[in-house]
Amino acid sequence: MDKLKYVGKSALRVDGIEKISGAAKFIDDIEFGPGLLYAAIVESPHAYARIRGIDPKKALALDGVVKVVTGRDFPYRFGLYMKDRWVLAQDSVRFVGEQVAAVIARDKRTALRAAKLVEVDYEVLEPMLEPLGAAGSEPPVIVHPELGDYSHVPWFFPKPGTNIAHHRKTRKGNTDRGFTAADFVLEDTYTVPRFAHCAIETHGAVGLYDHSGRLTVWTASQSPHTQRHVFAETLAPLGLTHKDVRVITPYVGGGFGGKAGVTMEILAAALATSVRGSPVKVIWTREQEFYNTYQRQGVITKIRTGFRKDGTITALEHTLVWDAGAYVEYGANVVNAVGLSATGPYRIDNLKIDSICVYTNLPPGGPYRGFGYSEMIFGLESHMNMAAKKLGLDPIAIRKKNAIKEGDTLAYGAHMNPNGLMQSIDKAAKAIGWNKKPRPSGPDKAVGRGIALFWKAPAMPPNASSSVFLKFSEDGSINILASAMEIGQGFLTAMAQIAAEVLAVSPERIRVETPDTDRNPYEWQTVASHITWSCGNAVRRAALDAREQIFDVVERGLRLDRDALYLEKECVKSRTDASFSLPLRDFIINGIMQEDGTFRGGPVVGRGMFMPEFSSAKSNPETSQGGHPNVHYTTGAGACMIEVDRKTGRVKVLKAALAVDGGRIINPSLAKGQVVGGLLQGLATVLYEDMRFDSKGRLLNPNFTDYKIPTAHDLPDEVIPILVEVPQPDGPFGARGIGEHTMIPAAPMIANALDDALGVRIKSMPLTAEKIARALGGF
Amino acid sequence: MKKITIKAKINGEQRTLEVQPMETLLEVLRETLGLKSPKCGCDRGDCGTCTVLYDGRAVRSCLILAPEADGREIETLEGICRDGLTPLQKKMHELNAFQCGFCAPGMIVSATELLRRNKKPSEGDIKEAIGGNLCRCTGYEPIIDAVKAVSGKGRR
Numbered sequence: 055m056d057k058l059k060y061v062g063k064s065a066l067r068v069d070g071i072e073k074i075s076g077a078a079k080f081i082d083d084i085e086f087g088p089g090l091l092y093a094a095i096v097e098s099p100h101a102y103a104r105i106r107g108i109d110p111k112k113a114l115a116l117d118g119v120v121k122v123v124t125g126r127d128f129p130y131r132f133g134l135y136m137k138d139r140w141v142l143a144q145d146s147v148r149f150v151g152e153q154v155a156a157v158i159a160r161d162k163r164t165a166l167r168a169a170k171l172v173e174v175d176y177e178v179l180e181p182m183l184e185p186l187g188a189a190g191s192e193p194p195v196i197v198h199p200e201l202g203d204y205s206h207v208p209w210f211f212p213k214p215g216t217n218i219a220h221h222r223k224t225r226k227g228n229t230d231r232g233f234t235a236a237d238f239v240l241e242d243t244y245t246v247p248r249f250a251h252c253a254i255e256t257h258g259a260v261g262l263y264d265h266s267g268r269l270t271v272w273t274a275s276q277s278p279h280t281q282r283h284v285f286a287e288t289l290a291p292l293g294l295t296h297k298d299v300r301v302i303t304p305y306v307g308g309g310f311g312g313k314a315g316v317t318m319e320i321l322a323a324a325l326a327t328s329v330r331g332s333p334v335k336v337i338w339t340r341e342q343e344f345y346n347t348y349q350r351q352g353v354i355t356k357i358r359t360g361f362r363k364d365g366t367i368t369a370l371e372h373t374l375v376w377d378a379g380a381y382v383e384y385g386a387n388v389v390n391a392v393g394l395s396a397t398g399p400y401r402i403d404n405l406k407i408d409s410i411c412v413y414t415n416l417p418p419g420g421p422y423r424g425f426g427y428s429e430m431i432f433g434l435e436s437h438m439n440m441a442a443k444k445l446g447l448d449p450i451a452i453r454k455k456n457a458i459k460e461g462d463t464l465a466y467g468a469h470m471n472p473n474g475l476m477q478s479i480d481k482a483a484k485a486i487g488w489n490k491k492p493r494p495s496g497p498d499k500a501v502g503r504g505i506a507l508f509w510k511a512p513a514m515p516p517n518a519s520s521s522v523f524l525k526f527s528e529d530g531s532i533n534i535l536a537s538a539m540e541i542g543q544g545f546l547t548a549m550a551q552i553a554a555e556v557l558a559v560s561p562e563r564i565r566v567e568t569p570d571t572d573r574n575p576y577e578w579q580t581v582a583s584h585i586t587w588s589c590g591n592a593v594r595r596a597a598l599d600a601r602e603q604i605f606d607v608v609e610r611g612l613r614l615d616r617d618a619l620y621l622e623k624e625c626v627k628s629r630t631d632a633s634f635s636l637p638l639r640d641f642i643i644n645g646i647m648q649e650d651g652t653f654r655g656g657p658v659v660g661r662g663m664f665m666p667e668f669s670s671a672k673s674n675p676e677t678s679q680g681g682h683p684n685v686h687y688t689t690g691a692g693a694c695m696i697e698v699d700r701k702t703g704r705v706k707v708l709k710a711a712l713a714v715d716g717g718r719i720i721n722p723s724l725a726k727g728q729v730v731g732g733l734l735q736g737l738a739t740v741l742y743e744d745m746r747f748d749s750k751g752r753l754l755n756p757n758f759t760d761y762k763i764p765t766a767h768d769l770p771d772e773v774i775p776i777l778v779e780v781p782q783p784d785g786p787f788g789a790r791g792i793g794e795h796t797m798i799p800a801a802p803m804i805a806n807a808l809d810d811a812l813g814v815r816i817k818s819m820p821l822t823a824e825k826i827a828r829a830l831g832g833f
Numbered sequence: 834m835k836k837i838t839i840k841a842k843i844n845g846e847q848r849t850l851e852v853q854p855m856e857t858l859l860e861v862l863r864e865t866l867g868l869k870s871p872k873c874g875c876d877r878g879d880c881g882t883c884t885v886l887y888d889g890r891a892v893r894s895c896l897i898l899a900p901e902a903d904g905r906e907i908e909t910l911e912g913i914c915r916d917g918l919t920p921l922q923k924k925m926h927e928l929n930a931f932q933c934g935f936c937a938p939g940m941i942v943s944a945t946e947l948l949r950r951n952k953k954p955s956e957g958d959i960k961e962a963i964g965g966n967l968c969r970c971t972g973y974e975p976i977i978d979a980v981k982a983v984s985g986k987g988r989r
Contacts, residue, residue, distance in 0.1 A: 074934075254872075731970045
């Protein structure tokens with residue numbers, strides 16, 4: 055590896071001081087002046103109903119109410135990958151909490167009071183609340199009778215007349231032959247419930263449609279440009295074009311996928327157009343945050359695997375039925391992503407994967423850190439351990455036997471990228487003391503060890519791209535204009551480090567800020583753990599472009615040999631003349647003066663763009679063969695040592711290690727932060743979190759009292775982050791993403807450790823103390 | 834609605850404020866006084882992002898009605914660092930202790946209260962002090978490490 059000065063170093067966060075001083079502004083911290091209006095939402099109390107009528111009279115009579123807006127005012131469909139949602143409900147509501155109308159008032163309390171006074175007459179229908187019943191060819195309830203009318207991306211295959219919004223089929227080899235060749239076949243079913251992102255900041259948006267016809271929307275979002283596009287497309291009937299729409303995104307208080315795409319923000323955009331000249335704010339309460347944004351989809355997976363005695367997998371049938379909720383405009387792509395990758399990080403020649411996206415009358419599913427891979431890996435990696443046990447093989451050995459290697463053929467026919475999976479397995483196992491199981495701390499305690507592998511590819515359209523401008527100030531400091539989002543992962547800092555490396559300007563002298571779509575160039579979205587790779591490539595190219603311009607100015611201005619020039623400590627230097635040193639500040643804006651008093655040069659502005667031009671979503675819909683839908687996979691392994699109390703079922707995580715191959719780690723401190731934070735988020739999904747609904751489809755635990763997320767008391771005794779570096783050939787300095795991956799192996803590694811400790815196998819998440827105690831007690 | 838006049842010391846300055854009976858202290862701090870460091874994450878005392886010092890004790894400002902603050906001394910993060918960043922804040926910066934940063938003000942207020950009354954807290958004391966401040970990003974480790982480091986008991 056070449057010597058790097060800034061990349062690979064634990065630089066301090068460029069947003070660090072703002073965040074620890076309280077100066078950082080989030081959506082609800084921005085002042086909009088005395089004209090600010092507030093909107094409160096009238097929500098459906100039913101999981102499935104027809105709207106017979108809406109009477110706003112009583113609400114309108116309240117002093118301070120400006121307007122009541124209903125679906126009639128905005129009969130527009132929207133959606134990211136499939137246009138199946140409405141700004142406000144039209145004839146039907148499809149989940150409890152769906153937006154039916156909005157009350158705009160002078161203050162928040164009046165808006166909330168008035169929303170309760172809007173009378174909606176419903177014809178209540180029987181809801182469809184579980185995916186297996188909904189998935190049949192002749193289901194008792196059809197959630198979207200108009201499914202055939204919805205436009206969608208070409209890689210979705212909806213089945214009108216059913217609840218199946220998408221069915222991703224992946225076929226390779228011959229599973230019949232594979233199962234015939236097997237010495238042993240294992241078949242089982244695994245269940246994963248819904249989970250909530252629980253970013254500590256709720257969703258919020260403020261829209262302003264001014265008297266010139268300009269729509270500005272401030273949002274807490276991972277996707278400013280995608281939002282602008284969706285707003286412009288959806289509101290086009292009002293005469294709005296992309297030029298008229300501007301999205302500004304301040305710091306985001308946690309995303310985890312929940313603030314990707316467009317959910318409630320469409321309300322601020324649309325409502326603003328109905329109160330021209332006044333900004334209107336919509337901020338979700340914690341309850342709304344739980345039931346009317348995206349939820350992580352539930353899934354029931356059936357896995358059938360053939361093994362030879364030595365552990366070699368001969369065939370895999372993996373069927374995943376997803377509870378995708380009332381609208382799947384984003385969630386269907388989660389289903390799609392898993393359908394292409396449900397082999398896990400294993401080399402499997404004969405396979406049949408069916409990943410089925412099913413509409414239900416529960417809140418909309420959508421992206422959540424891991425994008426379906428956590429859900430899929432729970433079953434698959436539990437399954438691998440059970441197979442190892444039956445075959446009398448070591449759980450690490452069976453994994454290594456089948457682990458995917460560079461060049462191996464993937465499920466859809468393309469080839470696996472370079473990866474550090476093998477070393478990740480060894481390092482994670484070693485870190486927890488795989489062969490040194492400690493003694494239990496008491497007679498009622500049992501100790502177990504568990505391991506799970508993981509992989510994940512960015513799930514993105516083949517033409518998802520990033521672009522960047524890079525400009526200098528007179529003193530040689532730099533502003534990078536990009537439109538990826540700082541959601542805590544450290545994007546701003548990583549980009550500063552990448553530009554610093556190319557331009558020999560230290561990261562502290564580089565400002566990177568959150569975007570404004572008017573000023574900052576296009577970025578698809580900050581999702582898929584693709585930003586370090588994709589936007590990082592764009593930043594690197596912008597910096598290289600700037601460097602070429604710098605050399606150009608020096609060549610023309612001083613008639614020096616361009617090929618000898620290089621940058622060091624904010625100066626241009628020459629390999630052939632050690633005495634030459636020209637500070638950037640001397641010319642970077644104003645150029646270099648000539649003998650006759652004229653100047654050469656002018657402001658240096660770099661431009662960089664990245665699109666993975668090799669990627670394609672075009673493939674055979676019956677087999678998924680023929681395309682190149684995924685750009686690459688990030689791999690790794692998690693391992694843990696746990697102690698379980700036989701009496702209470704309580705699990706204590708003694709050690710948890712996670713090794714992830716980031717290709718080239720741009721900032722080890724921030725990367726470790728991703729591992730530790732992601733791992734705890736993953737452990738919570740396996741040990742205690744889950745969403746509970748009643749028989750009417752109402753969420754029973756939409757708050758932090760009843761939906762517990764980890765506190766400082768809930769840390770494992772020891773967390774060991776391990777960073778592996780097998781470079782990604784097309785990544786900036788070899789980097790690839792790691793943000794989502796760090797929560798993926800958490801659930802199966804705990805389930806496997808529990809089995810090791812007690813011989814109890816639990817196949818439905820979460821593995822609560824209650825469930826464990828019941829399994830032990832046989833009740 | 835009839836307003837109530839209260840007098841409170843806010844970040845070291847004696848203020849006279851007109852508040853509504855049902856307004857929370859958090860609303861008054863944010864909306865009347867423009868002190869934006871305390872955040873609203875749940876509005877029911879679960880998440881701790883609205884934590885402020887109330888006569889020196891860390892409290893949830895979303896659970897206190899503004900009229901109750903009459904005669905009290907309130908300190909937000911803006912007040913804690915009004916003469917510059919504290920050693921705790923500097924250490925948190927040095928350790929990249931936060932990610933999205935939304936929980937940071939409340940977390941720092943809770944940890945500051947701890948360090949003011951206990952110069953050498955144990956790890957258990959630290960976890961107890963910030964146990965009511967939820968963070969979804971960091972896994973708490975670097976935050977705990979920063980508190981430990983400034984209390985002179987840093988291991989790492």
